[in-house]
Amino acid sequence: MADIYAAQLNPGKLEVITEWVKRQDWAVELDLEANPLEKVTAYRFDDPAGEVGIEVHIVASGDQLLQVPMTYRAAPLEGGDDAFVANMEHSILGKRWVYAGMGDPLFRQRLDHTIATASTAAKQYRVDDAGNRQNEITEVAHAFGTGPLPGAGDVEILYRLSPESPAEKSDAGLLLGRWDGQDTNVVLAIMV
Template sequence: MAEIHDTTMEPSRLELLAAWMPRQRWFAGKGRAPQLRVVGGYRLDDPAGEVGVHVVIVADDSGSAPVVYQVPLTYRDSEAPGLGRALVGTTQHGVLGERWVYDGAHDPVFAATFLDLLTGRTAAQDPSVSDTPQPRVAGHTPGDASHLRLVEHTVLAGEQSNTSLICSLVSEPSGVVMPAIMVKLFRVLAAGDNPDVVVAGTLSGAGSPYVPAVFGHVSGVWSDPAGTSSDDDGDGGAPSSPATSRSRRSSWRASRTPGA
């Protein structure tokens, strides 16, 4: 389990994101400087204990109405080879020293730990309290998929509003290569059931040959962006005692890749 430190980050997580997000294709506030606040999130444990993994959910108040974004981040103690284009920035952690912060969608540690969450091999953790599960975030698959493990992943280029990962899998302990899945990260979130999951799940469940079979999804809860949440504390970034919460049926969707 990762230890959560009560300390500061300079620049803070929100400052890093405010500088980085406007350069991303999926950022909806083109031409505006983000005004960010944390409304939710969770952590995942790296089995090797080397990389911090934190899915941050932030609301941007720079427009006429709040827009909620989902950003998976990874934290490393040195520059990661091959992840230069995914660098969000560097920060000075009050306990751990200099940290390299990356867009987790491109980081193999995030992809592996997220797949473990999706298949039930691991549980989401509270972003601000050590050794404490976050029960409001859970993976869902139609059957037992806990025997599956990520081998490698690639990120599709050119997407405007979401980020899709092609994940190669093996079955343990046999090591048998399994069909790849595509995991879609929804960058902009909204409350309620996600039509992309509901419609695709209904059609594939009915045996439609025109949509990929849905492998599973992850659901979560965050603070109502029209309400209030705690400020980023530099280490946790979790909302404290939100007045109201809304659930998104899935912030991720995974499906079999065409032809798999």
């Protein structure tokens, strides 16, 4: 389960995501000035220790749909300099270190676990400033694994999504997702 505070963030998530996307080779042809990123939805994975926020943002630039995984930590990730994205001030939790998900071993482990065990993304709950759960947030993406792919050695997240090419749930080794406005399953990640 993921607890979501009604917090102020500085800089905001979309600002941090935009700056990171601008530096990615796979996004070089995007014109983010003409088509700034817009939030579509997001989903999260659980950190069993409850320490790290693990969130995957689905954003749009014009007609391009992108997926951006991030982790939020209370302290720097040892050995994570190459994956560091930004610092963010959270009005309740304080200073956060933001990392590109695929560069954070915990993100990769949780993504792999979700696919291999046919699990789902974390349920998300609004919490008050003291951390007391209020209600479930349901206006998020539903992401789920399809079970392991025999012989797969690693998992690859898809940064560019293709909603026009939906996958079937029976396919093994996938993370699939859907959300309001996207009624068929979209491939989010693949075991390779």
